[in-house]
Amino acid sequence: MQAFAQVRGAFLVHRGPWSSSPVVQCLHTRCIPGSEEVTAVGWALKRIRSGKPRYTGAYRDDGGRLRSAGTFDSAREAIDSARRQEMKVGDGTWIDPAAGRITFAEYALEVWLPSRHLEVSTRAGYLSNLRTHFVPYFGPMPLAKIKPSTVQGWVSHAVELGLSPRSIAKYHTMLHSIFARAVRDRMLAFNPCAATELPKIVLKKTRILTPAEFELLLTEIPDRFHVLVLTAIETGLRWGELAALRPRHIDFLRRTITVQETIVEVSRKDSPTGQRMILKPYPKDDEPRTLRVSPALLESISTRIAALDLDRDDLLFPSSERAAGDPLSRATFNTRHWRPAVARAGIDFPVRMHDLRHAHASWLLAGGADLAAVMERMGHAQIMTTQKYLHTLPDADDKALAAFQAVRRRSSP
Helix, strand or coil: CCCCCCCCCEEEEEECCCCCCEEEEEECCCCCCCCCCCCCCEEEEEEEECCEEEEEEEEECCCCCEEEEEEECCHHHHHHHHHHHHHHHHHCCCCCCCHHHCEHHHHHHHHHHHHCCCCHHHHHHHHHHHHHHHHHHHCCCEHHHCCHHHHHHHHHHHHHCCCCHHHHHHHHHHHHHHHHHHHHCCCCCCCCCCCCCCCCCCCCCCCCCCHHHHHHHHCCCCHHHHHHHHHHHHHCCCHHHHHCCCHHHEECCCCEEEECCEEEECCHHHCCCCCCEEEECCCCCCCCEEEECCHHHHHHHHHHHHHHCCCCCCCCCECCCCCCCCECCHHHHHHHHHHHHHHHHCCCCCCCCCHHHHHHHHHHHHCCCCHHHHHHHHCCCCHHHHHCCCCCCCCHHHHHHHHHHHHHHHHCC
16 A cells, blocks of 8 residues: 655744754645655745844756745745745646746747758748847847837837838737747746737738730830840749759750749858858758740750850859850849849839749739649649639639620520
């Protein structure tokens, strides 16, 4: 038969672990199978100040260190406080009061960011966000002092600065992640971003470049970039994938282009190597993909390779028109060539180079291409991403109405 030790509300007075001052030790009711010893739950250190006794509750944290649970007028209050803290230590909910003293800047830059496994571009973006949006506001604040009202104040500050609701939501997601990690690290009891009220995001209908608008824009693109833009509209490649294309990625016999690499462009201050252009041996979706292209595009690419005398490992679209050239900067291309061409073409809505990717997907779906095939061609991880391109051309609604009326006429007597 197992032996049980049981003590009810017992108090022991002895010399304390901190000093020779009397200590009241509480041994609350506890049964320990197979033992006759009772584990102490809390202590109260008795101190005399101005002739009046005061009691400081004491307990051991998860590292075995002795901690104060506060000072009270009675031993019972002190011991109860110590017991509550030890219960938190036991169930894993105890928070070290000293942990929250680390500043936001120290935690975000020295703990949170180094612990993340991030792509180069993502890491650079996080560094830029911390430097621009978070450290100036939260930087010197101790984590424990950042309350939900503090985060709400940051949102109001961001609105005053003119940030869009969508941008604020994106930055708030990152901020939430920082504090979520602090909660997991037992540095905070709760996430101050948990119930933030964010500005309402009003969704706008996406405007997609039509084939006619694209042809108009193409006439304004400098000749040296014609093949680049034609490749973009026919393949839907991301900028980094376009910039990393090489002759060895082109299969003229099978009429395909294989996406195997991408070039990431980051600021030097946020780059782990100090370089602005960093080659990644895999695309954004982490898997190479092969796309069928037209004979006309292949002929244009072949002419370009011959004209520049490109080797199979040279960049197809370098920054200068020569073999063994350096990667073309997206920022430079946009500023010097793309935006002026859009303006000259008289396009009456903002069009980015990346919008050619959206146009590619929309044209495919409008032409009746299979949704799964478009998803694979675009390199989307989820079909939901591809579905957003359905019915995005300006005449999509007219076509839908025409289809409805055709069916209705067939069913009419």
